[in-house]
Amino acid sequence: MERKVHVQTTINGEAAEFLCEPRQSLLECLREILSLTGTKEGCNDGNCGACTVTMDGRIVTSCLVLGVEAQGSEITTIEGVARGNELHPLQKAFLEEAALQCGICTPGFIVAAKTLLDQEPHPTEERIRWWLANNLCRCTGYDKIVKAVQKAAAEVNQ
Amino acid sequence: MKWFDYQAPRTVGEAVEAMTLHPTARALAGGTDLLVQMRAGRRTPDLIVDIKKIPELNELRYEPGAGLTLGAAVPCYRIYNDAAVSRAYPSLAEVANIIGGTQIQGRASIGGNLCNAAPSADAIPLLIALGATCRVTGPNGERTMAVSDFCTAPGQNSLEAGELLVSIHLPETPAGGGARYLRFIPRNEMDIAVAGAGVAVVLENGHIQSARIALSAVAPTPLPVDASALAGLAPDEGALRKAGEIAAAAAKPITDMRGTADYRRHLCSVLTRRALASAIAAAKETK
């Protein structure tokens, strides 16, 4: 029987609920049902990382998660990174270091990098590059992204 | 994607019942193979059975002497973040760390890697080399089989209708044992193996007591290789050369966009030599 499923979850610290079809990805649910369009779709097959969100503290590609799997879990998206009008150090560093051009990869990079800095305040450059290997950028050539993450790490540690 | 229903049972019994009632049902672990294949229309299940809420499938338990029980749905990150498991099976922790990137490792399981039965699957050759077995439960009860017998064709495994992989079991690493999986990919990460070699060795009294080799991406399934000719040899350059020759001779590669058959055969030789050298070095440390 084709019935929508009621999903209760927590998104960016607030209780959220939505109705979705089991075949809808978490990415679709976020963007199309909840209008949280900060999370981007690139490849839709797990390779590019543009759709990165955290689920129970781990980063995942939301195109490879079913919306129904969010039941009872805690999701954070790019919309939950800034504190009110105060940008997160990573967001500031991306702007200051010009770590974006078209910007479609940026939400994914920032959510992924934030999870790294939350658990490891002093990552080496190599560690940053490995951690972000699941995030692709067609514009910047990565160096400025890595520099921005290093700069944000320094600021977070102040 | 075509419409399907979704269930998230709490017990193995409920999962088996659901899979038995719906012959096209698929188990969902991390979904990093399954959801990609469904979106491409290559699989069209009418029911998805999410197995991640079943406690047995989330078990990760190392018992000195008895070995490792790895629940089929345990995601890769839990393996390499577990200090005891990483110490007892460094080669397994390393494989869990090369499947995809951080996001994929947050979801992808070794059980899914095995059930998906890709010829290029990175974990399977290592599991075969380590002598892993798997526990399967279905409508007719439970059975155990060797991982080396599990894959039957590209994307096909020997699970019967309604059967579920519950866990993978690794025997304790014997004194003098070491293992390593190496693959070749054109990038440093996030790519599909052109070829790969998993090797496990046991040293005794300065000689190779036994060795196991299995290869990826050079046959329709991950390929176990008969390495009995290495037994009794000194763990030196001659044994490495011999291992490379055995692997290259056993490989049945094809030519495709990732590499020619000749190139893959050459890779088997190089990767097997290097993996054996590394396994020997690890074995000397476990003595």
Ligand SMILES: Cc1cc2nc3c(=O)[nH]c(=O)nc-3n(C[C@H](O)[C@H](O)[C@H](O)COP(=O)(O)OP(=O)(O)OC[C@H]3O[C@@H](n4cnc5c(N)ncnc54)[C@H](O)[C@@H]3O)c2cc1C
């Ligand atoms: C970007 C990206 C990079 C990748 N990189 C690699 C890589 O480097 N190396 C590599 O080997 N693979 C790679 N993969 C493939 C994939 O991530 C792995 O094969 C992974 O281990 C699959 O595990 P899963 O838990 O996601 O499986 P799922 O997708 O959940 O399941 C895979 C298949 O097995 C079946 N299944 C799962 N569990 C069971 C069970 N307990 N009982 C019965 N059937 C079951 C499912 O129905 C499905 O058919 C990559 C995939 C992506 C998207």
Ligand code: FES
């Ligand atoms: S859109 Fe999800 S990884 Fe590319």
Ligand code: FES
């Ligand atoms: S800024 Fe365009 S893809 Fe990264």
